Amino acid sequence: MKIGMIGLGRMGKNMADRLRTGGHQVVGYDIAPDSGRDVDSxxxxxxxxxxxxxIWVMVPAGKPIESTLDQLGDLMERGDLVVDGGNTRFTQDQEHAQALAAKGIGLVDVGTSNGIWGKEKGYALMVGGSDQDVARIQPILDTLKPEGDYGLVHAGGTGAGHYAKMVHNGIEYGMMQALAEGYAVLEASDLIKEPGEVVESWRKGSVIQSWLLDLLAQALKEDPHLSGIAGKADETGETKWMIADALELGVPTPAITSALYARQSSKIEDPMTMKVVSALRSAFGGHPIVRE
Structure with missing residues (x-):
């Protein structure tokens, strides 16, 4: 099958390579001249x-995807199909689908996971769109997914793929935060000789054995006690969107919400919130204030 790929960054390039290895023809485009692109516009x-x-699009959510879809809407023809494989918000998928449908162009949204490992092992694909449109790209999906009867789901109509990926990322936040907090306790305890050895022991036969635990064990082998890593972590929009939708649905998500707040707090050098707390503790209880 011949397909266009827009966005040849870390994910897009690896996906294009996997498709080519699987026998597909890929015409790649990226705004960066040194991206290995096949065409320049x-x-x-x-x-x-x-x-x-x-045409499969792998560009960031927000202005990049908005601009790209607007241009494709003017360039493509009736009967063409766009696949948004980025992290667009599911409500925007529905808006994009309506705008493209007015020109006879279809849209499939695909939540894509497995980062840098996908080229070799395959990608977890969560797909949203009509049965007809999804069937058109089935050969592409079959090549990108892992081998075996897993890793691919047609989650529902337009927006369902990105909705599923949004929830997936929220769960990911919670799982990583639990591992992080547990390891921090091991590090702080005087009873534990080598926290990394404890983590390593959990990799087999443990209820919490997982790929994330494997990655933590490997990180600790490469950098014991993680002394070369700053205690800061970025957060992306999908988990905010999940929490917001969970509030609308009346579904409590305390673990995932806490994980999001932890990441946001990690980026604040001198949090205003704690200044306020310190001032209030001094005012009502006479507790000392640490001055800068």
């Missing part, structure tokens, strides 16, 4: 594909 990309076209 969106117009050239569309022209290089025969109608009805399929």
């Amino acid at each position: 969106l117009q050239a990309l569309v022209q290089a594909l025969q109608a009805p076209r399929v």
Whole structure:
């Protein structure tokens, strides 16, 4: 199958490579000249594909995806299909689908997971869209997913793929935070000789054995006590969106919400919240204030 790929960054390039290895023809485009792109413009990309076209887009949510879809809407033809494999908010998928449908262009949203490991092991794919549109890209999905009867789900209609990925990322936050807090306790205890050895022992036969635990064990082998890593972690929009939707649905998500707050707090050098708390403790209880 011949397909266009927009966005040849860490994820997009690896996906294009996996597709080529699987026997597909990929025409790649990226705004960066040194990306290994095959064409140097969106117009050239569309022209290089025969109608009805399929173009997979791997660009960040927000302005990049908005701009790309607007341009594709003007360049592509009735019967063509766009696949948004980024992390677009599910409500925006529905808006994008309506705008493209007015021009006879279909949209499939695909939540994609497995980061840098996907090229070799395959990607977990969560797909949203009509049965007809999803069937059109089935050969592509079959090549990108891991081997075996798992790693691919048609989650529902437009937006369902990104919704499933949004929830997936929220769960990921909670799992990583639990591992992080547990390891921090091991590090702080005088009873534990080598925290890394404890983590290593959990990898087999333990209820918490997992790929994330394996990655933590490997990180500790490479950098015992993680002394070379700053205690800061970025957070992306998907978990905020999940928590917001969970509030609308009336579903409590305390673990995931706590994990999000922990990441946000990690980026604040001198949090205003703690200044306020310190001032109030001094005012009502006479507790000492640490001055800068």
